[in-house]
Amino acid sequence: MMKIDHFKPTTIYTIYIASTPETVWEALTSAAFSRKYFFGLAIEAELKVGGAFIVRTPEGTVHISGEVIECTPPRKLTITWNVNWPALVEKLGQTLVTYEIEPAGDAVRLTMTEAHDRPICDDILSGGRQGWPAILSSLKSLLETGESLAVKMEPPRLMLEALKKLGIETP
């Protein structure tokens, strides 16, 4: 199993949702839910340690690929989360994402932690810092109201420029 002790958190986002841990877990791991709140992307997770974690575009191409590192339904899921852009992992290392799901009264506290195994500049981290609040705000709306949010966004310009400088190709 991959060692993750040397990964350091760079972005943490906490949100409380009127739901159950089981439903939040399912929303984070199934395509039927993710297509609604995650910019139309489909999550395919093989929910066991060492299993594959894939995020596909609506056209079916692999956008993010990773591996399940820790899997304790419905409490904790740790996965590698590597955007499928040429040379990205080679230049930046792997990205680690951990979801922790805890009961908080009649609600659920969901904490997302993005971590890296080396220093990453703020411009590159701006991608996740822009994306996670939109994705998880939409997930909360979906579970509480039945409707996700129509959040449209483009990758931040500063991130694309910083990646380009490192020789990482983006679409």
Added chain:
Amino acid sequence: MPKPEFIYVTYIETTPEKLWQALTDGDFTERYWFGVRLRSDWKPGSTFEMVRTDGSVSDAGKVVECDPPRRLAYTFVNLSEKFKDDLPALATFVIEPYGKLVKLTLTHEGFADGSKFFQGISKGWPAILSGLKSLLETGQPLEIPYAALKFEEK
């Protein structure tokens, strides 16, 4: 070490005007802010207070900026003994239309070195702003017991 700073962004299906009211009207804040009523006339330089259900003031500071329904900024610090070494820190709310949604960005900054208050607000804001979003979108706040925030844990 960079100075501690807390940033929280959320997207809400509402209007800037309704969100502004939710952030400034004591009757409204009482419903999602763990029973706290905000009390101020919202003029720059005026007093800003958080009032508990028993009428006591838990936190206090001053209004710095008030530009409805776009920008609101105030300083505050908790008045309890635990935070006696802390100074009032500046919370700035920016409200922006985002398609049919509203984007809310909170930046809380200007904490003393080694601030204990910073650790407290980092746990408090996600619960308060999640409750605010629920109340505006569903008409119901979240039922989060105060103890579930785990203020005592690092």
